[in-house]
Amino acid sequence: MILRHAFTPLSNTRLAHLCGPMDEHLRTIEAGLQVAISHRQEQFKIEGAKKHAERALVVLQALYEIAARPIRADTVQLMLAGDERAGAEAADGSRLLSTRRTDLKARTPNQSVYLDNIAGHDITFGIGPAGTGKTFLAVACAVDALERQAVQRILLTRPAVEAGERLGFLPGDLTQKVDPYLRPLYDALYDLMGFDRVAKAFERAQLEIAPLAFMRGRTLNHAFVILDEAQNTTPEQMKMFLTRIGFGSKCVVTGDISQIDLPKGTTSGLIDAERVLKRVKGLAFTRFTSRDVVRHPLVARIVDAYDAQRKASA
Numbered sequence: 001m002i003l004r005h006a007f008t009p010l011s012n013t014r015l016a017h018l019c020g021p022m023d024e025h026l027r028t029i030e031a032g033l034q035v036a037i038s039h040r041q042e043q044f045k046i047e048g049a050k051k052h053a054e055r056a057l058v059v060l061q062a063l064y065e066i067a068a069r070p071i072r073a074d075t076v077q078l079m080l081a082g083d084e085r086a087g088a089e090a091a092d093g094s095r096l097l098s099t100r101r102t103d104l105k106a107r108t109p110n111q112s113v114y115l116d117n118i119a120g121h122d123i124t125f126g127i128g129p130a131g132t133g134k135t136f137l138a139v140a141c142a143v144d145a146l147e148r149q150a151v152q153r154i155l156l157t158r159p160a161v162e163a164g165e166r167l168g169f170l171p172g173d174l175t176q177k178v179d180p181y182l183r184p185l186y187d188a189l190y191d192l193m194g195f196d197r198v199a200k201a202f203e204r205a206q207l208e209i210a211p212l213a214f215m216r217g218r219t220l221n222h223a224f225v226i227l228d229e230a231q232n233t234t235p236e237q238m239k240m241f242l243t244r245i246g247f248g249s250k251c252v253v254t255g256d257i258s259q260i261d262l263p264k265g266t267t268s269g270l271i272d273a274e275r276v277l278k279r280v281k282g283l284a285f286t287r288f289t290s291r292d293v294v295r296h297p298l299v300a301r302i303v304d305a306y307d308a309q310r311k312a313s314a
């Protein structure tokens with residue numbers, strides 16, 4: 001089947017963004033849908049099986065709508081996978097996420113890079129001080145993926161390490177015992193989804209929160225997995241966690257290497273992973289600084305003060 005289509009109103013800028021550098025986006029669509037695409041200015045010709053040619057035209061039209069700015073390669077891939085909202089952007093070009101928080105977007109350049117890394121990589125590391133949005137943005141991306149049906153479930157985990165305190169015996173069942181460690185993740189979910197939707201998602205097994213020790217032996221397919229407080233993992237735990245990732249899954253690892261609560265002399269799995277995996281393809285590392293802190297202005301100054309003290313004593 002041959003489909004012919006003219007994009008109007010004609011915009012050379014939009015056409016250039018639609019096609020991509022050296023027609024990269026057109027080649028991606030051709031490979032994904034087994035069609036042949038040729039064009040002269042706004043006139044496009046699509047050759048292939050009827051179903052695939054029609055799908056290619058739908059994707060091209062959706063891309064043209066968002067082509068006022070350059071289009072990311074991962075946006076084309078997401079649209080090919082059936083997500084027509086993949087290219088949603090704010091007026092300033094930042095990536096928009098589908099959550100209850102309609103104003104949610106990157107507030108700093110590093111946060112924007114972080115969101116792009118999560119969208120474009122299967123495993124992303126977010127490393128930096130408190131208040132930089134590492135965990136919150138990761139949970140927002142997970143909720144967005146679940147809303148778009150890009151994944152079937154969200155799994156959130158963190159090591160059950162006490163922050164320099166001894167909590168002693170905690171009464172109650174297993175859930176009640178681990179809740180104090182996982183409370184920040186619950187708070188982010190409630191903010192991004194609302195209490196009722198979170199409760200329903202747990203009932204439908206779309207949401208799971210568990211200590212890191214519970215990950216051993218599992219294979220996580222079609223899931224968005226977040227490991228929070230990863231600076232408190234050992235190298236063995238980190239390797240165990242990263243090798244749980246299955247087909248159709250995305251993983252984000254967050255942590256602050258200035259707040260390690262492991263026993264003295266124990267190597268942090270997050271520091272070890274950055275050293276071992278920095279040249280592995282398919283992974284991305286985003287480094288945050290005090291300039292990315294989006295809490296009270298004092299938080300950034302506190303972070304800088306502790307960093308200065310650590311460097312002086314090193």
